[in-house]
Amino acid sequence: MQEDNNFMSNNAKKIAGKASLYLIYTFIGLIFFLPFLWMLSTSLKAGGEIFVYPPKFIPTEPRWENYVKAVRAIPFLIYFRNSVFITVMAIIGTVLSSSFVAYAFAKLKWRARDKVFFIVLFTAMFPMQVTMIPVFILYKNLGWLDSFKPLIIPYFFGGGAFNIFLMRQFFLTIPESLSEAARMDGCSDFGIYWSILLPLTKPAMITIALFTFLLTWNDFMGPLIFLSTKEKGTLALGLAMFVGQHGTEWHLLMALSVLILIPVVIIFIFCQRYFVEGITMTGIKG
Amino acid sequence: MTNMSKNISNKQDQTVLGILFSSPWIIGFILFFTYPIISSLYYSFCHFDIFRPAQWIGLGNYKELFTTDPYFWQSIWNTIFYVVLRVPLNIIGSLLLAMMVNRSLRGITVYRTLYFFPSLVAGVSISVIWMWMFNPQYGLINSFLRGIGTEGPLWLGSIRWSKPSLVLMSLWGIGGGRMILYLAALQGVPKSLYEAADVDGATGWSKFVHITIPMISPVLFLTLIFEVIGSFQVFTEAYVMTGGGPLNSTLFYNLYLYLKAFVDFDMGYACAMAWILCIAMLALTILQFRLARKWVFYAGR
Numbered sequence: 001m002q003e004d005n006n007f008m009s010n011n012a013k014k015i016a017g018k019a020s021l022y023l024i025y026t027f028i029g030l031i032f033f034l035p036f037l038w039m040l041s042t043s044l045k046a047g048g049e050i051f052v053y054p055p056k057f058i059p060t061e062p063r064w065e066n067y068v069k070a071v072r073a074i075p076f077l078i079y080f081r082n083s084v085f086i087t088v089m090a091i092i093g094t095v096l097s098s099s100f101v102a103y104a105f106a107k108l109k110w111r112a113r114d115k116v117f118f119i120v121l122f123t124a125m126f127p128m129q130v131t132m133i134p135v136f137i138l139y140k141n142l143g144w145l146d147s148f149k150p151l152i153i154p155y156f157f158g159g160g161a162f163n164i165f166l167m168r169q170f171f172l173t174i175p176e177s178l179s180e181a182a183r184m185d186g187c188s189d190f191g192i193y194w195s196i197l198l199p200l201t202k203p204a205m206i207t208i209a210l211f212t213f214l215l216t217w218n219d220f221m222g223p224l225i226f227l228s229t230k231e232k233g234t235l236a237l238g239l240a241m242f243v244g245q246h247g248t249e250w251h252l253l254m255a256l257s258v259l260i261l262i263p264v265v266i267i268f269i270f271c272q273r274y275f276v277e278g279i280t281m282t283g284i285k286g
Numbered sequence: 287m288t289n290m291s292k293n294i295s296n297k298q299d300q301t302v303l304g305i306l307f308s309s310p311w312i313i314g315f316i317l318f319f320t321y322p323i324i325s326s327l328y329y330s331f332c333h334f335d336i337f338r339p340a341q342w343i344g345l346g347n348y349k350e351l352f353t354t355d356p357y358f359w360q361s362i363w364n365t366i367f368y369v370v371l372r373v374p375l376n377i378i379g380s381l382l383l384a385m386m387v388n389r390s391l392r393g394i395t396v397y398r399t400l401y402f403f404p405s406l407v408a409g410v411s412i413s414v415i416w417m418w419m420f421n422p423q424y425g426l427i428n429s430f431l432r433g434i435g436t437e438g439p440l441w442l443g444s445i446r447w448s449k450p451s452l453v454l455m456s457l458w459g460i461g462g463g464r465m466i467l468y469l470a471a472l473q474g475v476p477k478s479l480y481e482a483a484d485v486d487g488a489t490g491w492s493k494f495v496h497i498t499i500p501m502i503s504p505v506l507f508l509t510l511i512f513e514v515i516g517s518f519q520v521f522t523e524a525y526v527m528t529g530g531g532p533l534n535s536t537l538f539y540n541l542y543l544y545l546k547a548f549v550d551f552d553m554g555y556a557c558a559m560a561w562i563l564c565i566a567m568l569a570l571t572i573l574q575f576r577l578a579r580k581w582v583f584y585a586g587r
Contacts, residue, residue, distance in 0.1 A: 021391065028386075029400040032461065036404075038426045039415050055429050101311040110304030120311065123319055127519060127567055129543055129560040133329065133553050134322035137336060157314025164311065189303050218409035220522045225548060236410040240526050243414060250418050257414050264406050272399065279463045280470045 043067070043254035050250050063251070070255035073246065078231055079238040083217060086151050086234060090216040091209045093155030098163035098208060099201065103193045105164070106171035107179060124161035136225060150226040151216070163208050169281060170204035171197060207278030210271055217264065235260050326557045334554035347558035358559070360534055361542040364449065368538065369517040372453045376513060377506070379460035384468035398469075405462025413526040416455045417442065442528050445535045452523050452536065464509050471502040500583040507582045511574055515567060539563060
C-alpha cells in the first residue's frame with residue numbers, strides 16, 4: 001500500500017515535470033516568435049493605430065492595403081527582380097565553381113595540393129575590408145560599378161573558402177572505387193566530376209545554394225558600395241533607404257519586411273533538413 | 287614496364303588536372319585577394335582619394351590614426367565593448383538552448399525549428415524589426431515594461447544602452463547554426479562517460495564541467511573563432527539602426543572605415559584602418575589557437 005502510493009506520486013511527479021518542461025519550452029518559443037507577431041500585427045494596422053497604448057496584437061480591422069501602399073512606396077517589383085537575379089546568379093556561380101574546385105582537392109593527387117588547400121582555408125581568416133577598397137578601384141577601372149557584375153562574377157571564382165571546404169568534405173565521403181571504375185571505362189576527369197560526382201552530391205549542392213541564398217538575399221554592404229542608380233537597387237538596399245526617408249511609417253516598414261522575409265520562409269519550409277545536415281557537416285569535420 | 291610508365295603519366299596528368307580544376311580559385315585568389323591585399327598595403331602609405339593618383343606619405347595615415355584621430359579610438363572602444371558583451375552571451379545562450387532541446391521529448395523538433403527560425407533573419411530586415419521593437423514610446427519592449435510598472439530606457443537612443451541593445455538583438459539568433467552544432471556535439475558524447483560518473487556519485491554540475499565541456503570543446507572552439515571574427519565585422523545594424531549614434535556610441539570600427547572610404551573618399555586612410563584590423567584579427571586568432579591547447583580536448587590525440 002505504502003509502496004503503491006509512492007509509485008503513484010512518482011508518476012504524478014513525472015507528468016508534472018514533463019508538463020512544466022513543455023510550458024517552459026513553449027514560453028521560450030513564444031519569446032523567440034514575438035518579434036514576428038509584432039511585425040505582422042503592425043503591418044496590418046492603420047497609421048494611427050500603431051501609436052496606441054497599450055498596444056493591441058490583433059488590429060481592429062486588418063489593413064491589407066498597407067501592403068499595396070508599401071509596394072508602391074518603393075520600386076518594389078524592380079528591386080525584387082534585381083534581388084532574385086543577383087541571388088540566382090550568385091548561387092549558380094557558387095555551386096558550380098566550388099564543386100569544380102573541390103574536385104581538385106578531394107579527388108586528384110597533385111604535388112602542391114595540401115599546401116594550396118591550406119591557403120584556401122587561410123584566406124577565410126581575412127576580413128573583407130582589407131580587399132574591399134582595391135577591389136572597388138579594380139571594378140571602377142573595369143567599368144563594373146553600378147552594375148550587377150561585382151555582385152555576381154566573383155562567385156564564379158571558387159565560391160569562397162567555406163563552400164570549397166564543404167564540397168570537399170562531401171566528395172571525400174564518396175568511395176574512390178567509383179571514380180576508378182569510371183576511369184577504367186575511359187571516362188575523363190571532367191566526366192567523372194560532371195556525371196558521377198555532381199549527381200551524388202545533390203544534398204551538398206542544395207546546402208551550399210541555401211547558404212548562398214541567405215548571404216546574397218540579405219547582403220547590404222555589397223549593393224551599398226557598388227550600386228548607385230536607384231533603379232538598380234536590391235530589396236535590402238531599398239528597405240534601408242525607406243528607413244531613412246519614412247522612418248516613422250512603421251506599418252509600411254513592417255509590411256516591406258514581411259515581403260522580404262516571405263521567400264526566406266518558403267525556402268526554409270521546403271529545405272529545412274538541408275540546413276541542419278549542412279551545418280552539422282561543417283562542424284564535425286572542422 | 288608499360289604499367290610503370292602508365293603510372294608516371296597518370297601522375298603527371300593529375301598535376302595538370304589539379305591546377306586545371308583549381309584554376310577558378312587560383313585566378314580569383316590572384317585577382318580578388320592577392321592583388322587587392324598588396325595594393326591595399328601600398329595605399330595605406332598613401333594619400334589617396336581615387337580622383338587623383340595616390341601620393342606616398344609614408345606612415346602618415348598610421349601616425350594620424352594612432353595620435354590625433356579621436357574617432358579611431360572611440361570606434362575601437364565601441365567595437366571591443368560590443369564584442370566582449372556579445373560573444374560570451376551568444377555562445378552561452380546557444381549552449382543552454384542546445385542542452386534544452388537535447389532531450390528525447392515528443393515534439394522536440396517543433397521547438398528546435400521554432401528556436402532556429404529567427405537566425406535566418408539578417409541584415410536590414412532584422413535591423414528594421416528591432417528598431418520597432420526598441421522604439422521607446424510605442425515599441426513592444428517598453429510597452430511591456432510600462433505594463434509591469436517601470437519605464438524602459440531609450441534603448442538605441444541612449445548612449446548607455448545603444449550597444450547593449452544591439453547585443454540583445456543578436457541574441458535573437460542564438461537558436462541558429464551554432465545551436466545545431468552544439469546539439470550534434472552533445473549527441474556525440476558517449477553515454478558511458480555519464481554512466482561511469484553516476485557510479486562515482488558525480489553531481490550534474492561536475493558532469494557538465496568534467497565531461498560535457500571537454501567533449502564538445504572542439505566545436506566550442508570552432509564557433510568561438512567564427513563568432514569573434516563575425517562580431518568584429520558589425521556594420522549593417524549600426525548603419526541602418528543608429529547611423530553610429532547617439533554621440534558616436536555605436537560608431538563601430540567597420541562603420542567608421544566605411545565612412546572614411548566611401549563618404550570622405552579618404553581611401554588611403556581607410557586602407558590603413560583595414561590593415562590594422564587585419565593584423566589585429568590574425569593576432570587574435572593565433573592567440574586563440576595558442577590558448578586552445580589549454581582547454582580544447584581532442585579525443586584520440
